[in-house]
Amino acid sequence: MSYFSDIYNGIKTLLTGMSVTGKYFFNARKEIITQQFPDNRDTLKMFDRFRGEVVMPHDENNEHRCTGCQKCELACPNGTIEIIWDRVVDEETGKKIKVIDKHIYHLSMCTMCGLCIEACPTDAIKWSQNFSNSSYDRTQLTKVLNKPGSKIMPGVKDKE
Amino acid sequence: MNIPLSITKNIHDWLFEVMSAPLATVVEKVLIAVAFLGFFALAGLLLVYMERRIAAFFQLRLGPNRVGPQGIFQTIADALKLVSKELTVTDKADQFLYNLAPYFVIVASLMALSVLPFSQEFHAFDINIGVFFLIAVSSIGVIGILLGGWSSNNKYALIGAMRSGLQTISYELSVGLSILTIVLLAGSLQISEIIAAQQEGGWFIIQGHIPAIIAFMIFMIAGTAETNRAPFDLIEAESELGAGFHTEYSGMKFAYFFLAEFINMFIIAAIGTILFFGGWLSPFGITESIPMLGIMWFLLKVLGLVFLMMWFRWTFPRLRVDQLLTLEWKYLLPINLFNIVLMAVIVWLGLTINF
Numbered sequence: 001m002s003y004f005s006d007i008y009n010g011i012k013t014l015l016t017g018m019s020v021t022g023k024y025f026f027n028a029r030k031e032i033i034t035q036q037f038p039d040n041r042d043t044l045k046m047f048d049r050f051r052g053e054v055v056m057p058h059d060e061n062n063e064h065r066c067t068g069c070q071k072c073e074l075a076c077p078n079g080t081i082e083i084i085w086d087r088v089v090d091e092e093t094g095k096k097i098k099v100i101d102k103h104i105y106h107l108s109m110c111t112m113c114g115l116c117i118e119a120c121p122t123d124a125i126k127w128s129q130n131f132s133n134s135s136y137d138r139t140q141l142t143k144v145l146n147k148p149g150s151k152i153m154p155g156v157k158d159k160e
Numbered sequence: 161m162n163i164p165l166s167i168t169k170n171i172h173d174w175l176f177e178v179m180s181a182p183l184a185t186v187v188e189k190v191l192i193a194v195a196f197l198g199f200f201a202l203a204g205l206l207l208v209y210m211e212r213r214i215a216a217f218f219q220l221r222l223g224p225n226r227v228g229p230q231g232i233f234q235t236i237a238d239a240l241k242l243v244s245k246e247l248t249v250t251d252k253a254d255q256f257l258y259n260l261a262p263y264f265v266i267v268a269s270l271m272a273l274s275v276l277p278f279s280q281e282f283h284a285f286d287i288n289i290g291v292f293f294l295i296a297v298s299s300i301g302v303i304g305i306l307l308g309g310w311s312s313n314n315k316y317a318l319i320g321a322m323r324s325g326l327q328t329i330s331y332e333l334s335v336g337l338s339i340l341t342i343v344l345l346a347g348s349l350q351i352s353e354i355i356a357a358q359q360e361g362g363w364f365i366i367q368g369h370i371p372a373i374i375a376f377m378i379f380m381i382a383g384t385a386e387t388n389r390a391p392f393d394l395i396e397a398e399s400e401l402g403a404g405f406h407t408e409y410s411g412m413k414f415a416y417f418f419l420a421e422f423i424n425m426f427i428i429a430a431i432g433t434i435l436f437f438g439g440w441l442s443p444f445g446i447t448e449s450i451p452m453l454g455i456m457w458f459l460l461k462v463l464g465l466v467f468l469m470m471w472f473r474w475t476f477p478r479l480r481v482d483q484l485l486t487l488e489w490k491y492l493l494p495i496n497l498f499n500i501v502l503m504a505v506i507v508w509l510g511l512t513i514n515f
Contacts, residue, residue, distance in 0.1 A: 007491060014476070021218055021475040028217035036222070 046129040051112040054081075054105055055128040056145035063153040064146055066124035068100040072116035080109045081116055098158075100146060107133060108141040122156050192284055196273055200266075203426055204419035205235040210463075211422070211470055218474040245411035250313050253408065257311035262409070262416035264304030269423040271297045276430045277351055279440045279454030290351035291343060294431055295336055298386070301424065302328040305388075305395065305405050308417070312408035320404030323481065324395040327385055330488040331392075334382035337496040341375040341503045342368070342435040345512065355439040361514040363438040369513055371503040376436050378492055378499070383428035384469055385484075387421060391476035394484060429465035430458075437461045 024031075035044060046052065058064050068085040082104040087096045103125075117125055125145065135141055171191070175184040209224070209232060216223025224231035249258060275290050277283040287293055302324055309321020345368050346354040358364055365372050385392040396404030406417045433439060438461075440454030447453040479487070506512060 007495075010491075017475045018471060021471065024220060025214070025218050025471070028220055031220050032217075032222055033220050034216075034222040 041132070044131075046131055048129070050127070050129045050131070051114065052128045052130040053107050053133055053143075054110065054116065054125050054145070056103060056125050058147055058150055059153065062147060062150045064124055064150050065122045065153050065156045066100050066103060066146065067122055067152060067156060067158045068098040069121065069158050071119045071121060072125060075115045075119035077113065077115065078109045078111060080106050082106075099152065103145040105143045105145050106141065107143060108138055121158070124156075196270060196284070200270055200273060200423060201419070204422050205239060206232075207422040207426060207466065208235045208238075208418070210466070214467065214470045215474055218471075239415060242411055242415040247411045247413060248408075250408050252313045254311035254313070257307045258408075259413075261304045261308035261311060262413045262420075264307060265301045265420040266304075266416050268297055268299075268301035268304065269420045269427060271300075272427045273423065275351060276427070277355065277434065277439055278458055280451050282455060283352065286350065286352050288350045291339055291349045291354070291431075291435075294427075295332070295339060298424065298427060299328060299332050301420065304420075305417075308409065309405035312405075314408050316401040316403075317405050317407045320395040320397075320401045320407075324388060324405060326481075327388065327392060327394065327484060330485060331382045331385040334378055334488060334492045334496055335386055337493070337500060338375040338379040338382065339431070339435060341371060341496075341500050344500065344503050344507055345372070346435075351434055351439070354434060355441065358438040359441055359445075361512070363436065363441070365436040367512050367514065368503060368506070371499050371506060372436065374495065374499045375503070376432070378496055379432055379436070380465075380468065380472075382488075382492065383432065384472055385488075387424040387428055387469075389421070389425060389469060390473040391478050392484065393478060394481060397478060425466055425469055426462060429462045429469065432465050433458065433461040437465075 037044070056064050056066060068083060070083050070085070073081045073083050082102075083100055084102040084104065085098050085100050088099050089095070090097045114127070117127065133141075172188065175188055178184075179187065212234070213223040213231070224234035227233040227237050249255060272294055274285045275287065275293055277286070305324045306321045309317040309319075309324070312318075342354075342364055343349060345364055346357045348354060348357070358367070361367050365376055368375070388395050393404075395401075396406070401407070406414055409417060440458040442448060442453065442457050447457070
């Protein structure tokens, strides 16, 4: 007797499948996920996990969180990051501390692996969500992440 | 030749006025042929566009929307590209059969197109064995597929073609028997009489209630298999056979196979419309006073059934060969035979719903 129950189950499961796809079809107007890219370049927002390029966020006083510890430089498998640094005397303690001069990031060599961001002890660098980073001139892909004249944020220290 | 012609009487009368009778007949035939060829190309392109848009919506995409408003000229652009491409042939292909195969497919679907009634007056070829002619002609197309697969000298094409032969032989039975169920109800094979019977007593899907609905379901399943569309697209299963029987075809010859597939879908949907949904009849006879609107109703119903077939395609996964044969020989065929007896009893006892 499984013959008739097979037919019944067959029809039932076919209709279930069709109702699932039918719901997608009739609600398609609202949920279309296609981005019509070049047209919406100005309004397109990438999702949080998107890895555009590495940036160093600065606050309103032009201060960043990079101590110049070079852990990102060591973590990078491609040599994408170069840090030019100096030692200066700290006014409060009188000790000599490391200060970055330039945090240089070669986007052309970056594979977006994210090891530098994981390695950073002070969360000085993070992913940005910008896209379409290609360029006609490769010198434009070499970026200095700290803004000119920026300082380290007070209170951010290397772990001893 | 005694072919009843009823396409727009005015053109007919005018032609016979301005030229002699034999010449006028020839000119008339040529005009009809050109009209059907034009319809063939246009409907094929529009159906391809419709398929792509509908598939996109099922997958929450947009589909082609760049060429022309909402992308309606996309398929025309594609066809132009295919026209400009080289027609390649494999080294050891059977040249004659290889070149002949696409025309078999095209001619078969064009012949089937000729008996379709687009409205009461727009009916090119109303023979007394119309439905029989439709079944007979629509299965000629498979010869083209078999020839194409055989002559390309390619193992994938050959396997695809053989599968197509197997599938058509099996499912032709179900199409035929489900049509026979409706012919029992109509009492005629002539398409105009089948529609006239529905004009009096309501569409057959209502008139024949349970057996008609069963017959309709079987017809749609077998019809989808007949047109070699998913979930029965074993003959061009991309994951197994490359492109199946048309692996070696390029350019316009490939486009012929492609267009014919969509026209076959149109024909199956049109047969379904004629037999179950009253052809060009309007629902409840609301526009019976304007016969020209019959074309609109006919095309609307056909596109509805075409949409149903596209819905199947984007829902169901492809069957295996053994599942294909099990479905036909163990399920559809016995149900169909039982259904014919049921329909005969219902017609005999007069249990049809008439209003």
